Amino acid sequence: AQKVTQAQTEISVVEKEDVTLDCVYETRDTTYYLFWYKQPPSGELVFLIRRNSFDEQNEISGRYSWNFQKSTSSFNFTITASQVVDSAVYFCALSGISGGYNKLIFGAGTRLAVHP
Amino acid sequence: EAGVTQFPSHSVIEKGQTVTLRCDPISGHDNLYWYRRVMGKEIKFLLHFVKESKQDESGMPNNRFLAERTGGTYSTLKVQPAELEDSGVYFCASSQDSFTGGNYNEQFFGPGTRLTVL
Numbered sequence: 001a002q003k004v005t006q007a008q009t010e011i012s013v014v015e016k017e018d019v020t021l022d023c024v025y026e027t028r029d030t031t032y033y034l035f036w037y038k039q040p041p042s043g044e045l046v047f048l049i050r051r052n053s054f055d056e057q058n059e060i061s062g063r064y065s066w067n068f069q070k071s072t073s074s075f076n077f078t079i080t081a082s083q084v085v086d087s088a089v090y091f092c093a094l095s096g097i098s099g100g101y102n103k104l105i106f107g108a109g110t111r112l113a114v115h116p
Numbered sequence: 117e118a119g120v121t122q123f124p125s126h127s128v129i130e131k132g133q134t135v136t137l138r139c140d141p142i143s144g145h146d147n148l149y150w151y152r153r154v155m156g157k158e159i160k161f162l163l164h165f166v167k168e169s170k171q172d173e174s175g176m177p178n179n180r181f182l183a184e185r186t187g188g189t190y191s192t193l194k195v196q197p198a199e200l201e202d203s204g205v206y207f208c209a210s211s212q213d214s215f216t217g218g219n220y221n222e223q224f225f226g227p228g229t230r231l232t233v234l
Binding site: 004033035037042043044045046047050052091093099100101102103104105106107108109 | 119120125147149151156157158159160161164171172174175205207209220222223224225226227228
């Protein structure tokens with residue numbers, strides 16, 4: 001079975017704080033992809049990053065960074081020096097070879113509120 | 117380039133009524149997906165079209181839900197008759213082939229349709 005768990009339902013921080021959103025996944029697939037999507041108040045899901053199971057290198061994009069650890073089945077997302085515009089719901093997702101890479105398995109999302 | 121569009125943005129209906137949701141994918145995307153998020157829980161896969169064919173409908177909850185994609189362009193998702201537990205946000209996404217040139221093609225999502233069944 002495939003499952004994605006985002007244990008943090010809501011996080012509230014003050015602007016300029018660093019914040020880490022946790023994501024733990026379960027899969028029997030040996031080949032899979034992991035994703036993070038952002039859902040701003042406008043509602044659409046905005047793609048942030050994709051990582052395949054063979055690439056455990058961490059990635060940094062501006063204030064965003066992602067830490068993929070296969071040993072703990074985690075794909076955590078850190079926002080450095082958070083800003084009010086980062087306020088959104090963030091979803092972690094998994095897509096595996098068993099689903100033809102077409103079916104995204106999402107976590108329940110973490111609502112991040114960044115206060116001025 | 118226009119993104120994925122969904123109509124309506126919000127629908128409020130009474131239990132037992134019928135509702136039809138529409139999704140227009142990004143032009144040229146053969147793959148179209150429907151997902152649903154119920155009551156703040158995880159977003160769940162409903163089904164996947166490749167052009168006009170249903171590739172995977174394993175996530176459809178029951179036979180009150182009917183999805184179509186005639187002509188392989190836009191898609192509709194009909195709920196008939198609607199029940200209270202059908203309330204939620206219905207997302208549509210589209211993508212090119214899963215892989216192009218060895219690279220994974222991500223799914224682009226629309227803004228969703230918020231369905232409220234009273």
